[in-house]
Amino acid sequence: MMITKTPSVLLIYTGGTIGMIQNPETGALENFNFNHLLKHVPELKKFNYHISTYQFEPPIDSSDMEPQAWAKLVKIISYNYDLYDGFVILHGTDTMAFTASALSFMLENLSKPVILTGSQLPIGMLRTDGKENLITAIEIAAAKIDGKAAVPEVCIFFENHLMRGNRTSKINAENFNAFRSFNYPPLAKAGIHIKYEPSRILKPDEGLPLKPHYLFDTNVVILNLFPGIQESIVSAVLNAPGLKAVVLKTFGSGNAPQKEWFIQALKDATSRGIIIVNVTQCTSGAVQMERYGTGLQLLQAGVISGYDSTLECAITKLMFLLGHGFSNKEIRFRMTKSLAGEITKEE
Incomplete structure (x- = not known):
């Protein structure tokens, strides 16, 4: 009998709108913790996945995102690389495309999914887009095709579209379709099923180990x-x-x-x-x-x-x-x- 390994995903919360929960007594927005997440996204319990979390303390507004935070993300991913099938980064939308682009260069020889996502409305609000973005990002991070990671790239998932991270820009501050990849087609689209486009996805060299990079010059x-x-x-x-x-x-x-x-x-x-x-x-x-x-x-x-x-x-x-x-x-x-x-x- 063949034993299948339970997919494992590391969820990394850096900050941003998706992780804000409205306090019902004060009306103030507060940062999430894993218990809040399970409360507002009970669907996560239906995944047959091992999901662990790491939270930036304190959370970072995406307007304050700096190369030092990119390096921290790379360190977290590198340290946990052999323990998980994929990684999901919850990130504020304003600078998400910068972070995704930077990580695509910093994670050389990447052979596992690193999916950035977020939301335009906090995950605790009734009409939030965060729930679907998060659930689908986790599913993509754990997905395999023929025993290999379906999308071994740094990507952004937003409003049903999986886009190569370094091809993506934020184009809308008001609507849920906040991101667009104008010069490269989506790597996958999520509808009733998630339809992957293998011909558009980078093929890693399986013989090369992950090579993390941390150096930046901002001049x-x-x-x-x-x-x-x-x-x-x-x-x-x-x-x-x-x-x-x-x-x-x-x-x-x-x-x-x-x-x-x-x-x-x-x-x-x-x-x-x-x-x-x-x-x-x-x-x-x-x-x-x-x-x-x-x-x-x-x-x-x-x-x-x-x-x-x-x-x-x-x-x-x-x-x-x-x-x-x-x-x-x-x-x-x-x-x-x-x-x-x-x-x-x-x-």
Whole structure:
């Protein structure tokens, strides 16, 4: 008789709306504990899973999420990696896409699911979206296909869609469909059944062990272009003390103003070793600097393409590569390569 192992999932609560419970006496929102969770989501008892929990003390509002907290998450996952089939991280929605992107690079050779989820309404409220998000995220974290993890990636699950974490952005502060992956299709959709898309899911090298990373360098900045942007502002940003890299948010397919002072400022910055990565302000599509003269000038100034990378991915990837002390040349090379399925590049 074949003995099947009971699936095990580690639930990590960092903070955020999903973990807030309304005190019926005071009306105040309070952070959850596991007893609260079982009370408000009794369906968890129906899982034939071993579910353990870890709670950040104190919980972190997602607006306060920092690389140190990312490193803490990696440490928790790495320490417990052999004990669980998958991991679910409860996280505030505002910076969830940044955390998911960062973890996709920090958890090298990942072969188990790490699913981030949250909610727009606290889990104790009647119309909460948190219950379905949590239940389905746990089911995905424990799921196996042919004896292997169904989705061995860092993902975000929200409102019936499982999305690659480093492809996802928050797009709605009001509705339940808070996240979208514009440039890469969902890895799974949850309806009556959870329908996985194996061809879209990364295939890990089973022979390689998990390699956790903890180093980040936050000497980076985002420069968002707009009509009428002033030379003094651009100069102040590009000459900020300690600056090492810039994510340049450009128009359309990677275009920028054809102002001599602007192009010269970019040339001066890249000549000083500052890495400038071009990503589009559009929610969908990719940078193609060769397409128009307004983009080609950036290429000639030493700006590198971010292709179809999200802003969240581009900035965390830069922090990650800078933190590991790679040379300028190596970082520029790695920014144009897919390390964890984060960009689509036509060869």
